[in-house]
Amino acid sequence: MSVTKILLVEDDPNLGQILREYLDLKGYTTDLARDGEQAFRVFQQNQGEDSSFDLCLLDVMLPKKDGFSLAKEIRMVNKNIPIIFLTAKSMKEDTLEGFRAGADDYMTKPFSMEELLMRMKAILRRSQPTADATKENTRFQIGDFTFDASQQLLQRLENGQVTEQHKLTSKEAELLKLLSINKNQTLERSLALKMIWQNDTYFNARSMDVYITKLRKYLKSDPSIEIINVHGTGFRLMC
Amino acid sequence: MSVTKILLVEDDPNLGQILREYLDLKGYTTDLARDGEQAFRVFQQNQGEDSSFDLCLLDVMLPKKDGFSLAKEIRMVNKNIPIIFLTAKSMKEDTLEGFRAGADDYMTKPFSMEELLMRMKAILRRSQPTADATKENTRFQIGDFTFDASQQLLQRLENGQVTEQHKLTSKEAELLKLLSINKNQTLERSLALKMIWQNDTYFNARSMDVYITKLRKYLKSDPSIEIINVHGTGFRLMC
DNA sequence: AAAGAATGTTAAAGAATGTTAAAAGGCCAG
């Protein structure tokens, strides 16, 4: 990884183009997306490859999907990637909300491109050493179970012996993966729906409930594992 | 390293004291130095030990040795420690110079302490790979009862035997957790409402009263436990 | 002591979730 790749998401064509040119001039490779949904598609396509992004610059106000939601989804796929918000709003609530979503920094418009560059460097300097931790984790430990998300395989191991094994369907595996990433934390319903079913509707939500029941059955043999419901919010995998 | 240690360098006694108290309140251990030379001495003395600092907050304008020079010297001793500048000057030249000296961030006075905290957390999260938000304290002792907030499980133990067990709902658990954190202190109604129900309205307050009744029922079997009401203020868990 | 507000308690209503089974959709071998 010699070239640093930036995902820039900005709907203002003017600013987007200028920033892109500036960053390219400074030796970065920049991909520019115009809205939140497009951005997430681009991000996912590049993820895991040799060509995955090193840093995200996200406008907060975007068409189709706002920057904060986008950040949450990106972090779901890659927990470590640095994220900087570009925002016209300077209200405290917003900045705090942004940091909660896992931002590393933010810039309030209008900003100096030099300062942006300095902040990017400060963050990249810190995140480079961990760069290999960026590689996507597809293996999870869940109580006695080992779950390989890419193989969609869930195995129970008791002193080295495989005592139980389930081949999961794609939907089962995707849901269990999201739960595993957020182990011991609440996975928001709407987030899971958008990640797996693409949109949050009543029927998809019911479908998800059916899958929760299935996962509970698979994991039943280890009583220390539980998928608990947080009423009105989502689910939490406890172990 | 369970406690995060901060080196705070600020010559304004007022601001220094306030910041220190705020950070201590938030669970950090803070050392306060008044000038650049003193600061560097304190830093060196703590370096290398188990008790070395995790982050520096440096005022730029300091007696005896300015913040930028101090930062350079500190970086000489420890290349990785995160540094945040506190500056009254907002001129671009200065901020750039600061970043060149190896800053991770800077705050222009006057700033919000909350925002400072958010930025500190963003930086610490990245520099402490082991920081795991899942492992906060969630176990409480309430009379004969043990309450695990993350598992939402309330058990009565009598000489090692579980004689009673309640799986709490999310709302029940959140409320009992707040009460437990403030054990033998008054938990303010409006605080609990904002934390659990997001806003303080008449109906949410009544809902909370219903939950208080439920918790009292769960805890009834140990007469040494009481949830008392402080009229017009809130509730207190006594035991 | 009386009035008004705050709290205590129970029950009912409505919404969310749990679970099972049947229907619909997709894929592949024959």
Add this chain to the structure above:
DNA sequence: CTGGCCTTTTAACATTCTTTAACATTCTTT
């Protein structure tokens, strides 16, 4: 192309959670 098999969605019914309503009691103020 077509029947069987697997996956996913929809339907139906059961259960649980939260809020709201209603009425009782307690507290504070006057």
